[in-house]
Amino acid sequence: MTIYLMCLFLFAMGLYCLVAKRHLIKKIIGVAILDYAVNLFLVLIGYKEGGVPPILFKDMSQQVLSRQSVDPLPQALVLTSIVIGLGVLIMMVSIALRLYEKYKTFDTSEISRLKG
Amino acid sequence: MGMSLIVKKITQLVIGLIFLFGINIILFGHLSVGGGFAGGVILTCGFILIMLAFGKDKAFSKMKIRVSHFLSCGGAITFLTIALLGYIGGAFFLNFPDHGKAFHLHSAGFIPYADIAISILIVSSIFIIFVVLVLWGGLTKNSGKDADDEEYIHNL
């Protein structure tokens, strides 16, 4: 249970960085850490002690795979989630660069002052 | 433009191996580690390496933007068509071709074709997002040259 708590502590730190910092790049770094914590938690649920990866080789019997392999279902879901997280991060960085070009600063309290 | 001579030479030596490794992981996705997503991202890294080392003109001559538009839509439509063809067997997304012998390259129904479609989709999509980041991210020049950039993009 301690390992689940450490994983959620990583999630809480990413959320703190997203909320309490004012620099736009720090917020993007917070989203990246949040992404890592969630993917790690999903894979941690499906771990079996002394488990083998769920891949069948030529000289392996089916019984070994059925008894001892780790859970393949969370891995199939996290695989897509990692690549989608990359796409979202790239879009966020390009929006941040466009904001810098227009307002000449990365500070969110300056940007949200509603002038002009 | 681009980087120095050492980087260019080493890129020329290594880029073929990167593409070969990526295609290996895509094609053998149903027999060993890998699959469509991992192989697609590795191929994208190869294209981005060309763009970083040689400049954006050389990278656009390898993969044009109009071709990337067609490939990204085409990959998604191909994947959907493969899933809809499962109605021949009776259910959505059913594995209808014959399974073949195990542990051979040509086996497992439509899984190799779905992997290829996914990898083409990922390569073109992430490459286009990176191109947008490079072309519209002019931080040191002033932002009054948008008209020049628009013409440059339309002529690609």
Add this chain to the structure above:
Amino acid sequence: MLTFYLLLGIMILGSIVAIETRNLLSSVISVGIVGFTLSILFLMLGAPDLAITQVVVEILVLVILIRATISVDNTDIEATRDNFAVVSSLIFLGLFLVFASFAFLEMHPFGKSLMRTSQHYLDNGLAETGASNIVTATVPMIHWVKQQCFSYPC
């Protein structure tokens, strides 16, 4: 089991450095350290597909973030801190962790997973699809999940 705690400790230390430091380049490199350590952790948890994908995705994230930080002149904008946001987020995250620890007492201990739904995929993966990689074969077999959810009392 000790290696899992060690690697998670390195990840937590790296993310503390990434959040609190003032130099933007140091913080981007610390996020890179967190990502690569996560890839090693995936390999030890028995997921080689995820480890390969995580390494390559981490490289692309580092390239993008360095492009965003290196051509900007950094002014010191963290001189005054936003007190209300810091205090309130710390209070709510503390409450979240306390209630999450109550929820984890109901779950199965780490290392023994139930695998009710996945037992069917492991037993019949090779016979149904003919693919040896069960992770790739899970997606075309997804029409079995409906039957599993209705037959087992959850």
